[in-house]
Amino acid sequence: MTPRLALLACTLALALPVLAADPPPYRSAQQILDASPAGDWRTPDSASTLYLELDAGRVVIELAPGFAPAHVDNIRTLAREGFWDGTSIYRSQDNFVVQFGDADADDPARAKPLGSAKTKLPAEFERASAGLRFDALPDTDGWAPQVGFADGFAAGRDPKTGKAWLAHCYGALGAGRNNDADSSIGAELYVVTGQSPRQLDRNITLVGRVVKGMELLSTIPRGPDPMGFYADPAQRTPIKAIRLASEVPEAERTALQLLRTDTQTFRDVVEARRNRRDDFYKRPAGHIDLCNVPLPVRAADK
Amino acid sequence: MTPRLALLACTLALALPVLAADPPPYRSAQQILDASPAGDWRTPDSASTLYLELDAGRVVIELAPGFAPAHVDNIRTLAREGFWDGTSIYRSQDNFVVQFGDADADDPARAKPLGSAKTKLPAEFERASAGLRFDALPDTDGWAPQVGFADGFAAGRDPKTGKAWLAHCYGALGAGRNNDADSSIGAELYVVTGQSPRQLDRNITLVGRVVKGMELLSTIPRGPDPMGFYADPAQRTPIKAIRLASEVPEAERTALQLLRTDTQTFRDVVEARRNRRDDFYKRPAGHIDLCNVPLPVRAADK
Numbered sequence: 198m199t200p201r202l203a204l205l206a207c208t209l210a211l212a213l214p215v216l217a218a219d220p221p222p223y224r225s226a227q228q229i230l231d232a233s234p235a236g237d238w239r240t241p242d243s244a245s246t247l248y249l250e251l252d253a254g255r256v257v258i259e260l261a262p263g264f265a266p267a268h269v270d271n272i273r274t275l276a277r278e279g280f281w282d283g284t285s286i287y288r289s290q291d292n293f294v295v296q297f298g299d300a301d302a303d304d305p306a307r308a309k310p311l312g313s314a315k316t317k318l319p320a321e322f323e324r325a326s327a328g329l330r331f332d333a334l335p336d337t338d339g340w341a342p343q344v345g346f347a348d349g350f351a352a353g354r355d356p357k358t359g360k361a362w363l364a365h366c367y368g369a370l371g372a373g374r375n376n377d378a379d380s381s382i383g384a385e386l387y388v389v390t391g392q393s394p395r396q397l398d399r400n401i402t403l404v405g406r407v408v409k410g411m412e413l414l415s416t417i418p419r420g421p422d423p424m425g426f427y428a429d430p431a432q433r434t435p436i437k438a439i440r441l442a443s444e445v446p447e448a449e450r451t452a453l454q455l456l457r458t459d460t461q462t463f464r465d466v467v468e469a470r471r472n473r474r475d476d477f478y479k480r481p482a483g484h485i486d487l488c489n490v491p492l493p494v495r496a497a498d499k
Numbered sequence: 500m501t502p503r504l505a506l507l508a509c510t511l512a513l514a515l516p517v518l519a520a521d522p523p524p525y526r527s528a529q530q531i532l533d534a535s536p537a538g539d540w541r542t543p544d545s546a547s548t549l550y551l552e553l554d555a556g557r558v559v560i561e562l563a564p565g566f567a568p569a570h571v572d573n574i575r576t577l578a579r580e581g582f583w584d585g586t587s588i589y590r591s592q593d594n595f596v597v598q599f600g601d602a603d604a605d606d607p608a609r610a611k612p613l614g615s616a617k618t619k620l621p622a623e624f625e626r627a628s629a630g631l632r633f634d635a636l637p638d639t640d641g642w643a644p645q646v647g648f649a650d651g652f653a654a655g656r657d658p659k660t661g662k663a664w665l666a667h668c669y670g671a672l673g674a675g676r677n678n679d680a681d682s683s684i685g686a687e688l689y690v691v692t693g694q695s696p697r698q699l700d701r702n703i704t705l706v707g708r709v710v711k712g713m714e715l716l717s718t719i720p721r722g723p724d725p726m727g728f729y730a731d732p733a734q735r736t737p738i739k740a741i742r743l744a745s746e747v748p749e750a751e752r753t754a755l756q757l758l759r760t761d762t763q764t765f766r767d768v769v770e771a772r773r774n775r776r777d778d779f780y781k782r783p784a785g786h787i788d789l790c791n792v793p794l795p796v797r798a799a800d801k
Contacts, residue, residue, distance in 0.1 A: 291714040292669050322781075337641045339786040367594050367694045376778045392669045392791055393694055396775065396784040412593040412721040419714040473698065476678045479624075482698040484641040489694055 223474035226466045230493055233462040238454040239349070240497065241408070245269065246442035247276060248451070249297075249410075251286075251434060256410035257442075257451050258370055263329070263348050264363050265321040265404045268372050271314050272383040272404060276441045278312040280384065285433035289417040290425025292391030296373060297436060298384050311384060320378040321402040326354050326361035332459050334467070336484050340364075340395040344487040346458035350406060351487050353398060363403035366393045366488035370405040390415045393488035408494050409453060452497035466493065525776035528768045532795055535764040540756040541651070542799065543710070547571065548744035549578060550753070551599075551712075553588075553736060558712035559744075559753050560672055565631070565650050566665050567623040567706045570674050570685040573616050574706060577686055578743045580614040587735035591719040592727025594693030598675060599738060600686050613686060622680040623704040628656050628663035634761050636769070638786050642666075642697040646789040648760035652708060653789050655700060665705035668695045668790035672707040692717045695790040710796050711755060754799035768795065 224232075241259045249256040262269040275281065281298065288296035301307035331354055333345035341353030344364065351364040363369065369389045374381035381402050388407055407414065417434055420427040427433050442450050456463055467490055472481035526534075543561050551558040564571040577583065583600065590598035603609035633656055635647035643655030646666065653666040665671065671691045676683035683704050690709055709716065719736055722729040729735050744752050758765055769792055774783035 291717055337639060339639045339641075339788060340784060378781050392788075394791070395788065396772070396780075396791070398784075399782050400780055415593055416718045416720055418718055470698070478698075478702055479680050480701050482642060482700075486641060486694075486697065489696070489698070 224465075224469060225475060226469045226491065226493075229462060229465045229469055230456070230495075233456070233460075237457055237460040237462040238495070239457050240452075240454055241442075243443035243450070244273070244441060245405075247272070247405070248438075248440045248442060248445060249281075250437040250439070251413055252437065253413045254410060255451060256413050257408050257453065258405050259349070259408050259455070260370075260405040261348065261350055261363060261403065264324055264350070264352075264361075265372070265402050267315075267318045268321055268381070268383040268402050268404045271318060273441060274312070274314045275384055276439050277444060278314070279438065280309065280312060280314065281436050281439035284309070284436045285430070286414075286417060286436065287420075287433045288387075288424065288426045289390075289419050289434075291419045293389075293394060293425065294371075294387040295390055295414045295417055296385065296387040296425075297434075298373070298386055300430065300433065302385055311382075314382065314384065316382060318379065318382050320381070322378070322399045323360040323362040326356075326359055329361055330459055331361060332463075334485070334487060334490075336471070336486070338487055340398060346463075346490075346492075349455055349458050349492065351490065351492070353487075362399050363406075364393070364487055365389055365395050365397045365403065366406075367391075368407040368411050369393075369403055370407065371397070372402045372404050374401060388414050395488070406492075408455060408492075409451065454495050454497045456493040456495075458492070463493075466491065526767075526771060527777060528771045528793065528795075531764060531767045531771055532758070532797075535758070535762075539759055539762040539764045540797070541759050542754075542756055543744075545745035545752070546575070546743060547707075549574070549707070550740075550742050550744060550747060551583075552739040552741070553715055554739065555715045556712060557753060558715050559710050559755065560707050561651070561710050561757070562672075562707040563650065563652055563665060563705070566626055566652070566654075566663075567674070567704050569617075569620045570623055570683070570704050570706045573620060574685040575743060576614070576616045578741050579746060580616070581740065582611065582614060582616065582686065583738050583741035586611070586738045587732070588716075588719060588738065589722075589735045590689075590726065590728045591692070591721050591736075593721045595691075595696060595727065596673075596689040597692055597716045597719055598687065598689040599736075600675070600688055602732065602735065604687055613684070616684065616686065618684060620681065620684050622676075622683070624680070624701045625662040625664040628658075628661055631663055632761055633663060634765075636787070636789060636792075638773070638788070640789055642700060648765075648792075651757055651760050651794065653792065653794075655789075664701050666695070666789055667691055667697050667699045667703075667705065668708075669693075670709040670713050671695075671705055672709065673699070674704045674706050676703060690716050697790070708794075710757060710794075711753065756797050756799045758795040758797075760794070765795075768793065 245260040247258040286297040287300040343354040372381035373385035471485040547562040549560040588599040589602040601611040645656040674683035675687035773787040
């Protein structure tokens with residue numbers, strides 16, 4: 198018996214340290230989400246939710262009043278007054294953006310009246326990071342000293358200047374402007390449909406992001422004219438309406454929940470994507486880029 | 500006069516150091532390209548150029564035999580024997596990839612014969628960096644120790660392992676595989692149409708990149724089934740043919756030139772994009788991401 202017991206003891210001695218160092222079984226992002234507590238999800242504020250209505254369906258946008266309060270306020274006014282109804286998506290540039298609003302905005306003779314919306318706003322390229330919950334990624338970033346998530350948005354932060362700003366990731370919604378920094382008013386908008394153009398960070402006021410329906414924008418045929426514009430109005434994609442969710446009857450709203458980015462569930466999802474340990478991946482990346490992080494959305498009735 | 504001269508001298512003394520430090524006048528990427536010498540451009544090898552023919556037009560692909568010689572060799576065989584003629588783009592996943600080839604490849608009863616193509620290849624995730632001209636970017640990257648350009652392709656490099664590999668940027672062409680690293684043969688292919696999924700670097704064999712016609716792939720309606728597949732064959736995008744340019748009559752070829760990435764012109768283009776100093780940009784980024792670098796292409800008759 199003695200040799201047999203000795204062998205067993207030896208096996209245990211070898212096995213225990215390995216067991217202690219074993220990572221927990223890998224769970225995919227979806228498995229983590231499926232097991233998430235209900236409290237990890239939030240319902241977006243209907244007064245900060247826009248519905249962009251196209252013939253192909255509805256694009257749902259979450260606005261970011263915490264970053265661009267003056268622009269969001271103006272966008273609410275424009276939506277309430279039906280400014281965008283009957284306008285169009287008049288630009289689609291491959292691997293960059295779609296842009297929409299009044300295609301004649303630059304022509305004083307044909308521009309659509311702005312109603313009671315303001316015609317001058319301050320640039321809102323960044324805000325004070327004080328008072329902002331910011332869940333930083335440990336991952337390096339070439340564009341910003343720190344990157345992470347604030348109020349569910351991908352963002353950058355600079356501890357030296359004490360500023361934070363939204364990042365131009367896929368789906369980001371920005372306020373088009375002319376050369377002057379303060380020339381945007383939120384009437385002409387764009388959505389990022391390509392590789393994240395982070396060089397625009399802190400150069401344009403970002404006002405929100407698409408949370409549902411990106412594929413309706415990303416598949417729009419690219420415009421044949423320079424920078425993806427359509428000189429021919431017939432080629433533009435009509436906008437039936439842009440409405441605040443709060444102005445739409447409850448029964449017609451799209452009920453969504455967004456994963457809170459200040460939760461362990463979100464951190465676990467990020468790690469599951471940073472280091473994939475399923476059967477397919479042979480080499481976990483050990484890194485994730487801010488704009489590769491998924492921001493999970495689900496139907497609210499789930 | 501004395502006070503006036505003194506003031507002038509003072510002004511000069513203040514102004515001269517500023518003048519000395521002034522950068523040369525900013526030229527946009529397009530202005531740099533317009534002034535480039537003819538020798539900075541190369542004509543892609545017709546034996547390494549694929550034409551993917553769709554009803555909507557032609558997608559031009561440059562293969563990378565320097566990185567994936569076995570796969571490229573097999574792809575040449577498949578193209579010569581017309582393997583892809585009558586197949587389809589059977590997957591389009593938003594912000595990720597389109598995938599194409601034989602939709603029935605996994606069904607032995609219905610799979611299309613592979614002709615004289617090989618049915619087993621080594622994984623070609625990386626290659627020795629020795630002997631490879633590699634023009635490194637100075638910019639930091641979270642996915643790889645070094646990034647830059649080799650033979651006109653965006654690539655990563657690790658001085659410690661002495662390896663280099665192609666990067667999953669927008670437009671990259673990869674060989675789909677199952678869970679085994681060496682399960683790809685180049686018959687099922689994908690093209691990146693979203694935010695660069697660099698976590699796939701060194702996990703899949705990349706075989707080339709799209710140099711013209713990306714908008715024909717990026718706008719394909721997203722598949723309704725999981726991961727963007729179309730269960731309904733009627734929704735797939737038919738592939739008329741995939742041919743090597745060298746097998747197509749000269750008059751039917753698309754004559755292109757690609758900017759060499761080992762030139763001062765290319766370095767100047769990168770810097771013009773890294774630090775934009777035109778009237779629009781208020782803050783040059785001081786950084787560029789590997790996958791944000793444009794790889795200029797022009798008609799050869801230019």
